[in-house]
Amino acid sequence: MKLRQTNQLDTGEGPSVSSEMLSTSWEDGSAAAYRFKTLSRQQDEVKSDVDATATRTDTGLSVKITKPRKATVELTGKILLPTEHLQRVIAAAKAGETVLEARVFDGSDDGVKVFDTLAVIGRAAKDEPGLPEAAKVALAGHTYHQTSVSYFEPGGSDQTPDYVMSFSLYDNGVIGALSIDYNDFVLRGRMEQFEPLKASAPCDK
Template sequence: MPVRVPFRVALASAFLLCAALPAGAVQLAPHRATYALSLDGSEPAKRVDAAKGQIVYELRGNSCAGYSVQLRQNTDLDTQGGRLSSAISTATWEDGSGSAYRFRVTNAVNGEVPEEADGVAERKGGKLVVKATEPEEATIQIPGNVLLPTQHVMEILSAATRGDPILQAAVYDGSPDGRKVYDTLTVIGKGLTDESGLEAAAKSGELAGRTRYPVTISYYEHGGKSQTPDYIISFDLFDNGVSRALKLDYGDFALRGTLTSYEALPREECPKN
C-alpha cells in the first residue's frame, strides 16, 4: 500500500465565530519562517523508513488590508515502495474580518502533473459561498460558522490569552478540492516563557522572551461520527502568531519541524482615522 503525503498542509497553513475580533485583540507578526522536516522517531512509522524536507512559511499584511500567506513544503519519504517526493505550494489571501478568501494550492508527487485547488470564497447570507475553478468549476455553499485559516489562528490565540484550554471549530482552507471542511478540536496549554531547549531562532530578535502556548489541533471529517482524527498537528504558538516545534501526525507516520530561521518582515500599519 503506497504512502501518500496528505494534500492539506498544516500550519499555518497553517488556522471565532464569524464576527471580527475587537481591534487590537490579536496582532499577527508579518514574518518568514523556515522549518527543517524529519521523521519523528518517537512515533511508530508504518512503511516509512526515513524522511526529510523543508517548510518555508511567509505571512504579510494586517487586519485592514487582509493577510496573505505563502507556504512551500517539500518532503522526501523513503518508503518500502521507494522514494516518494512531494512539493506543496499554497498562496492565500484572507480579508481581515474573515468575510472573503482567495486560495490556490498545488501538490506535485514525484514530479507528476500537480493536483490543484483554486478559487474564492465570500460570506453571504450566513453561508460561505465558494466559487472554485480547480480542480473543476463549481459553486459550493457551506452553511454555519466556518472559520478561515487566519481567523482560526487568531481565535486560538484569543482563547490562549483568556486561559481557555479547548476550542472547537469548523475550518475551511480550500484544500484539497475546494469542497472540504474539517471539524477541529484544539487543546491549548498554559503560556510558557522559559527559553531552555529552544532553537536559536526561537529565542532571538522579536521572539526573545515572548510567551508561547503548546497547541494541539485534531482534524476530523466534517459532520462525521468517527472519534479518530484524520490527522493531528502540534506546535508551540507564540503570542504574535509564530510557530515552532511542529509535529505533523498523519497516522501512519509523523514529521517533526524544527525552526531553523526566522525573519521579521515590515509591518504595515492600519491607516489612522
C-alpha cells in the same frame, strides 16, 4: 501567505516516493474573503491543482472554484477561515481556556471540505528551546502555549482525526516548533530562520 512543502517517503519496502505541495493564500483582515491556490505533485505528476475564492455570506461561505473545474459551492453554518481560527485559538489561550472546537475551511479537498477541529491548549511558557538567535531576541518576554489541533472529517469528531498539527503558538501569532501527524507518519519541523516584518501603515480603504 506562500508555503512550499516537500517530502521524501522511504518505507524500506520499495523505491522512495517524493511529493511536493505549493500553496498561496490570502485572507481578508475581517475574515470576509479567502483566496487560495494549491498545487500538489507526487513523483512529478500533478495530483491536485486548485484555484478558488471563498466569500462570507449570511449563511456561511460561498466558494467560487476556477480549478480543477468551474463551480460555485455554498457551505452553510458557522465556519472559520485559517487565520481567523488561529486568532480564536490565541484568544482562548489568553483567556485561560484549554479547549476550542470549531469548523474550519482551508481549501482542502478541491476547495470544498470543511473540517471539524479540536484545539487543545497547554499552559503558558517562555523561552522555547531551539530557537534561532533572532527569534530569541524578538520573542523575549512573549509567552507561548503548546497547542495541538486535530482535523476530523465532518461529523466524525469521535473518530480518528485525518491529521493532527502540534506547535508552540506565541501570543503574537508566531509559531515555533511544529509537527504534523498523518497517522501513518509524522513530519517534524523547527524554526531555522526568523525575520520580523515591519508593521505596515494603516490602510485608509
